[in-house]
Amino acid sequence: MAETTQPVTMETIVSLCRRRGFVFPSSEIYGGLGSTYDYGHYGVLTKNNIRSLWFRTMVQERDDIVALDSAIILNPRVWEASGHVAGFTDPLVDCRTCKLRFRADQLDQASCGRKPSKRPGETPDCDLTEARQFNLMFETHVGALQEESSAAYLRPETAQGIFINFKNVAQLARRKPPFGIAQFGKAFRNEITPGNFLFRVREFELMEVEFFVPPPDAPKWHEYWIEQRLGWHRGLGLRDENLRVREHDENERSHYSSATSDIEYLYPIGWGELEGVANRGEYDLTQHTQHSGTKLEWIDPDGNRYTPYVIEPAVSIERIFVALLCDAYHEEVVGDRERVVLRLHPKVAPVKAAILPLIPRDEGMATRARSLYEELRRHHVVEHDEGGQIGRRYRRQDEIGTPWAFTVDEQTLEDETVTVRDRDTLAQERLPISGVRAWLDDALERDWSSPQSD
Numbered sequence: 001m002a003e004t005t006q007p008v009t010m011e012t013i014v015s016l017c018r019r020r021g022f023v024f025p026s027s028e029i030y031g032g033l034g035s036t037y038d039y040g041h042y043g044v045l046t047k048n049n050i051r052s053l054w055f056r057t058m059v060q061e062r063d064d065i066v067a068l069d070s071a072i073i074l075n076p077r078v079w080e081a082s083g084h085v086a087g088f089t090d091p092l093v094d095c096r097t098c099k100l101r102f103r104a105d106q107l108d109q110a111s112c113g114r115k116p117s118k119r120p121g122e123t124p125d126c127d128l129t130e131a132r133q134f135n136l137m138f139e140t141h142v143g144a145l146q147e148e149s150s151a152a153y154l155r156p157e158t159a160q161g162i163f164i165n166f167k168n169v170a171q172l173a174r175r176k177p178p179f180g181i182a183q184f185g186k187a188f189r190n191e192i193t194p195g196n197f198l199f200r201v202r203e204f205e206l207m208e209v210e211f212f213v214p215p216p217d218a219p220k221w222h223e224y225w226i227e228q229r230l231g232w233h234r235g236l237g238l239r240d241e242n243l244r245v246r247e248h249d250e251n252e253r254s255h256y257s258s259a260t261s262d263i264e265y266l267y268p269i270g271w272g273e274l275e276g277v278a279n280r281g282e283y284d285l286t287q288h289t290q291h292s293g294t295k296l297e298w299i300d301p302d303g304n305r306y307t308p309y310v311i312e313p314a315v316s317i318e319r320i321f322v323a324l325l326c327d328a329y330h331e332e333v334v335g336d337r338e339r340v341v342l343r344l345h346p347k348v349a350p351v352k353a354a355i356l357p358l359i360p361r362d363e364g365m366a367t368r369a370r371s372l373y374e375e376l377r378r379h380h381v382v383e384h385d386e387g388g389q390i391g392r393r394y395r396r397q398d399e400i401g402t403p404w405a406f407t408v409d410e411q412t413l414e415d416e417t418v419t420v421r422d423r424d425t426l427a428q429e430r431l432p433i434s435g436v437r438a439w440l441d442d443a444l445e446r447d448w449s450s451p452q453s454d
């Protein structure tokens with residue numbers, strides 16, 4: 001195999017996603033809507049895998065975290081108490097000449113609307129307004145009347161739904177600090193400069209844990225969660241050289257944070273935040289106690305009261321999705337043919353195996369392939385593909401990251417065996433058709449690390 005891979009670009013990933021039906025621009029037939037995307041079949045399957053792996057690690061395999069699914073639209077007072085109405089803002093400048101909007105604190109990364117080789121403000125034609133604070137929350141109205149009293153917000157984070165339920169969960173889940181509440185779901189932010197594909201979008205799916213701890217233990221738990229989450233991303237197959245931890249400067253932290261570290265990934269656009277792990281201290285529970293009048297505190301068996309501190313690992317599926325695709329993308333020449341292969345962790349790959357009759361019009365092969373497919377699909381997402389030459393079918397599967405292909409051929413008709421082809425090594429071996437299900441179950445449980453680390 002000859003390597004042909006150049007460093008992957010975001011355009012390459014966008015084009016693969018489009019070509020293979022992972023992700024498309026949203027509302028395309030109406031000209032799109034800036035930086036919103038729709039997920040096709042393979043995109044949905046991949047997102048489902050990311051979400052369920054997260055849930056498995058953060059909830060199912062732990063004793064100290066329980067799940068929650070709170071509403072997207074909350075009482076607007078929640079966002080006053082949380083500080084989002086006053087403080088969830090970015091500084092915005094408009095250019096009166098090119099009519100584009102920029103983040104005032106990121107002008108050095110933006111391009112002038114008329115002369116993209118220059119930064120906004122660098123040409124004599126640029127006419128920038130003074131910076132003003134722009135709130136990133138989307139406003140909506142609850143009820144039939146569009147009057148101020150019915151104004152509400154689409155949640156910009158799932159975390160607040162957790163804090164306002166602290167008392168309910170602490171009482172009902174029979175947990176004591178340290179314990180956590182996990183929630184995933186859509187979040188919405190009216191980003192001034194969305195872009196770089198799914199990296200910064202206005203609608204995304206957050207996965208967050210609020211982990212409540214006795215205050216003196218907060219620094220220890222902060223370190224613990226940074227390590228845990230870094231290990232989780234590594235376990236998904238992201239290569240070590242593309243991951244790092246960066247601590248926020250004091251002036252970079254969110255209004256609620258007393259310490260934050262980002263787990264960063266080396267995206268094609270440079271190092272960028274993959275997941276944030278923040279020490280939110282007692283900020284949120286205290287704010288909601290003051291604004292709601294309901295005491296959100298912990299009372300231990302001796303009657304001592306305290307407000308737990310909160311450690312929060314928070315990540316979007318979108319940031320993971322892009323990182324995984326960039327990390328997995330590979331081009332190489334096999335024989336005299338080029339192939340694109342997505343070396344995704346088998347647990348993340350949208351399709352776990354393809355079942356391919358070598359000669360689809362051969363009834364014996366077609367029947368066996370179909371029945372193997374029907375057996376496997378009851379347990380895993382698998383595909384039956386009989387369209388086109390076998391080489392093309394393999395390449396189609398390589399491009400969507402299918403780790404294994406089972407091929408039913410002439411020999412199957414003689415001895416009831418099939419070949420299994422490995423996506424990464426291209427090695428082939430024969431297996432009894434009756435053992436394929438157990439083989440696949442077992443293969444999916446094996447340790448895996450990216451062959452691209454070598």
Ligand code: GAP
Nearest residue numbers: 157159199200201204274275276314315316319
């Ligand atoms: N509750 C804490 C919180 O929301 P954040 O750093 O603003 O913190 C958490 O966001 C995570 O959400 C980030 O680490 C990133 O993974 C993801 N994220 C934030 N803004 C995003 C956007 N516009 N598009 C996609 N993902 C985003």
